[in-house]
Amino acid sequence: MHTIVIGGGVIGLTQAYHLAREGEQVTLVDSRATGLGASEVNAGWIVPAEAAPVPGPGVVLQSMKWMLRPDSPLYIRPSLDPEFVKFMLGMWGKSNRSAQRAGFDGHLRLAQDTVEIFDEYQAEGIDFEMHSAGLLMAFTQQEILEHHVGNLDLPASYGLDPQVLLGDDVRNHEPLLSDVIRGGIYYPKERHVDPGALCRALHTKLIELGVQILENAPLQAVSHSGEKIHSITAGGRTLSADHYVLAAGAWTGKLSKLFGTALPVRPGKGYSVEVDPLPLRSATNLWDAKVAITPFESRLRIAGTMEFGGLDEDINQVRVDAILRAPGKYLRGFTVPKGKVEAKAGMRPMTPDGMPIMGKLPKLENGYVSTGHGMLGVTLAPASAEAMTQLIRTGTRQPKLNIFDPARFARSH
Numbered sequence: 001m002h003t004i005v006i007g008g009g010v011i012g013l014t015q016a017y018h019l020a021r022e023g024e025q026v027t028l029v030d031s032r033a034t035g036l037g038a039s040e041v042n043a044g045w046i047v048p049a050e051a052a053p054v055p056g057p058g059v060v061l062q063s064m065k066w067m068l069r070p071d072s073p074l075y076i077r078p079s080l081d082p083e084f085v086k087f088m089l090g091m092w093g094k095s096n097r098s099a100q101r102a103g104f105d106g107h108l109r110l111a112q113d114t115v116e117i118f119d120e121y122q123a124e125g126i127d128f129e130m131h132s133a134g135l136l137m138a139f140t141q142q143e144i145l146e147h148h149v150g151n152l153d154l155p156a157s158y159g160l161d162p163q164v165l166l167g168d169d170v171r172n173h174e175p176l177l178s179d180v181i182r183g184g185i186y187y188p189k190e191r192h193v194d195p196g197a198l199c200r201a202l203h204t205k206l207i208e209l210g211v212q213i214l215e216n217a218p219l220q221a222v223s224h225s226g227e228k229i230h231s232i233t234a235g236g237r238t239l240s241a242d243h244y245v246l247a248a249g250a251w252t253g254k255l256s257k258l259f260g261t262a263l264p265v266r267p268g269k270g271y272s273v274e275v276d277p278l279p280l281r282s283a284t285n286l287w288d289a290k291v292a293i294t295p296f297e298s299r300l301r302i303a304g305t306m307e308f309g310g311l312d313e314d315i316n317q318v319r320v321d322a323i324l325r326a327p328g329k330y331l332r333g334f335t336v337p338k339g340k341v342e343a344k345a346g347m348r349p350m351t352p353d354g355m356p357i358m359g360k361l362p363k364l365e366n367g368y369v370s371t372g373h374g375m376l377g378v379t380l381a382p383a384s385a386e387a388m389t390q391l392i393r394t395g396t397r398q399p400k401l402n403i404f405d406p407a408r409f410a411r412s413h
């Protein structure tokens with residue numbers, strides 16, 4: 001069987017790999033080189049324990065307050081575009097505790113094997129930097145820490161073993177934290193990877209396995225009659241296969257219309273910068289600043305912001321400067337580098353309910369979608385690819401995929 005995967009970010013690359021390692025013929029097409037944008041610039045955390053969907057209690061109110069600040073970690077560009085209004089109303093509707101817990105549980109169930117699959121990748125010769133040092137959430141406010149502690153039952157029930165560190169215990173754990181930090185939660189089983197290296201290594205492995213990778217080949221048209229897709233046109237070439245998987249990240253909203261369905265996927269832009277390394281024990285979430293710190297072997301990555309705006313990777317220097325300044329307050333020994341630091345942008349594929357969209361595309365017998373992984377694309381990629389591979393090869397949908405069914409948004413176009 002031959003499958004064409006459209007989009008070579010971490011979701012498309014892992015999808016292509018899981019199909020190819022089962023012996024399937026695979027073609028991967030991307031509008032540019034693979035592994036750029038969000039899949040390159042992200043913080044690289046593999047964090048099922050922090051996988052609550054974005055919409056939650058208080059999120060809408062907090063976003064409105066932040067909209068007034070040019071350097072805030074979250075920005076929503078106001079628009080009267082009906083698709084945007086519908087998306088935001090959908091998000092509002094899901095901003096409650098029960099929807100957020102159901103979504104968190106769905107992510108946790110999907111991600112149960114994710115760490116093991118990352119180990120399999122390395123055992124199978126996919127060579128990338130990975131650390132098993134856990135994740136620390138650091139808080140300056142006692143009440144916010146307590147709020148998080150009140151929700152630890154879910155990750156604990158999946159064996160993720162959260163450890164609450166009060167007062168100076170958090171500094172004993174991570175001596176680089178300054179005195180403004182009042183406590184933390186440490187998840188010992190979480191990991192982090194260099195996401196750019198992961199994508200490059202997957203690309204290399206795909207070539208080794210004989211996958212045809214077509215770069216600079218944007219999807220332009222989809223030819224289908226009735227329920228069957230016959231071919232696609234990408235980069236001026238017509239390509240035919242048995243199955244087609246749309247995995248084009250934030251662009252999927254636009255491209256899904258070519259498949260007869262308008263899926264509500266919108267970009268949530270973020271940035272990262274890299275500075276000289278600090279001897280930080282593990283990946284660290286500076287909760288108050290909404291900034292992610294990732295210690296790689298030879299550099300420190302700082303990532304943050306969520307901007308709901310256009311489909312572009314333009315850089316807003318005011319927000320980048322805010323990300324760069326943030327660690328200074330929380331981490332001893334951190335100084336903002338002198339001179340210009342190169343920032344990179346990427347767009348998270350966001351959905352109104354904060355959940356991925358994975359499964360068969362409505363009204364098509366050989367069209368599939370895997371997108372909407374939002375802030376969790378690296379965390380969920382291997383498990384998503386595995387479950388989708390089973391669906392594509394055998395037609396069997398594992399129950400853990402049900403919650404992500406594209407049909408929940410289906411409307412014809």
Ligand SMILES: Cc1cc2nc3c(=O)[nH]c(=O)nc-3n(C[C@H](O)[C@H](O)[C@H](O)COP(=O)(O)OP(=O)(O)OC[C@H]3O[C@@H](n4cnc5c(N)ncnc54)[C@H](O)[C@@H]3O)c2cc1C
Pocket residue numbers: 006007008009010011012029030031032033034035036037038039040041042043044045046047217218219220247248249250251255268269270271272292303304305345346347348349370371372373374375376377378379380
């Ligand atoms: C600042 C930041 C920090 C993050 N931190 C983390 C983290 O720590 N952990 C985590 O799990 N997640 C994190 N994420 C989220 C994660 O990066 C995304 O969820 C993930 O990259 C989405 O992958 P994707 O493959 O769906 O999309 P993308 O990486 O955007 O890939 C989509 C691909 O589709 C291609 N494409 C677009 N249009 C077309 C077309 N017409 N034809 C063919 N191809 C096309 C694009 O070129 C691209 O290669 C973060 C994101 C950001 C921005």
